[in-house]
Amino acid sequence: MIRFLFRFVGLWVLAGAFVALVLDGVRSIASSEIVTTPLGVTWLAVSPDLLARFQAFVEGSVSVTAWEYLVVPVLGAPLFAVLGVAGALLLLIGRRPAA
Known part of the structure; x- marks a missing residue:
């Protein structure tokens, strides 16, 4: 049950990282330079x-x-990097053990 919770939260955090990456990408395209939040x-x-x-x-x-x-x-x-690392760690913690 706890592994499921780690995976669930990890996927949501990774989704947040993706949203932050897309927002930074849109801002970067609009300003013609790399912009990170x-x-x-x-x-x-x-x-x-x-x-x-x-x-x-x-x-x-x-x-x-x-x-x-x-x-x-x-x-x-950058927000997307911090959320991406946190989400990946949560997914690693929640992974199924090797058989």
Whole structure:
């Protein structure tokens, strides 16, 4: 049952990555240059409070250095890449074991 849940969520996350890739592609074609939407920009647009709370949590629980050197680069990565990697990992976790 849990494998099904991982696969189900993984497929939805991969679908989100595909949608983000298509949107970035359309924007790139319209502007005649490569345009990507960073994860941080999308997260800030969707829920700025949650991003601020996550930053406070990481800086308070782990360290400011972890925020600067681990989280900030991920927030600067293209949304489709982050969702694609997360979806692929969820699919790998939910795969059936080899017989």
